[in-house]
Amino acid sequence: MKTLEEIRKIPNLRIDTLADDGFFAFWTDPIDRRVYSIILSWGGGWEHFSINPVKNDKTPSWDFMCKMKEMFFKDDEACVEYHPAKKDYISQLEHCLHIWRPLEKELPVPPAIYVGLKKKYSE
Template identity: 35%
Template sequence: MRAQLIEKLEAGRVQHGRFATVPGSGPCGVFLVQGPCGCELKISGFVRPGWEHVAVSTPRRCPNWEEMCFVKDLFWDEEECVMQLHPPYSQYVNNSRYCLHLWRPTHRDIPMPPPSFVGIVGLGPSDAAMLFARMSAAP
């Protein structure tokens, strides 16, 4: 599966023009890839001192969760933690209306809350919906 994703990414590499990179340049470059929701994704990958960074955009809207998960899997292993950041307003940089970013520091682990702080571990969306429906219907 991972090899197929890397092939898909490499097939979308921009090889001509201002943002061209040569095949085999790894995660650095600009890529045009068909996303899982039917929209072409423009993906820019960078390795900066201390950081790996991927920017994801579409022509008419911000990428959705499924698209961001898809891109995360193109660039990182499924057990690696990456993040989207909401910086202080004074540090906002917004060069594109429909662009979101993924970040991973290269010299430290990203702190994460325990999974149980997010929801009920082991409970899928359908089961959770039924549980919450029963809870809200109870007198």
């Protein structure tokens, strides 16, 4: 995760409540002016980001979440959006999504070739 100093420089981010292990904030999308609530935390062995639209009923898209990952996490960090077993599913806010990264070990990731060809090989 980026440092708090780096995060504070994100345009249109207003940190509302700051604690030792994270913060609650509002972020306004500069393109469509939608406002989102954000929780960022780094306690309990995890870095965690959640985002929820404040006044609309649209769940953030994959592309939008990629933008959030770039804003709040470092480029060399692998992060994940979990799809838990159905019995473990929790949804307190219908359109809220989360990004997670464990602090004590690296996330396993599949070999890149399992996902697809990198651009230089597909041309």
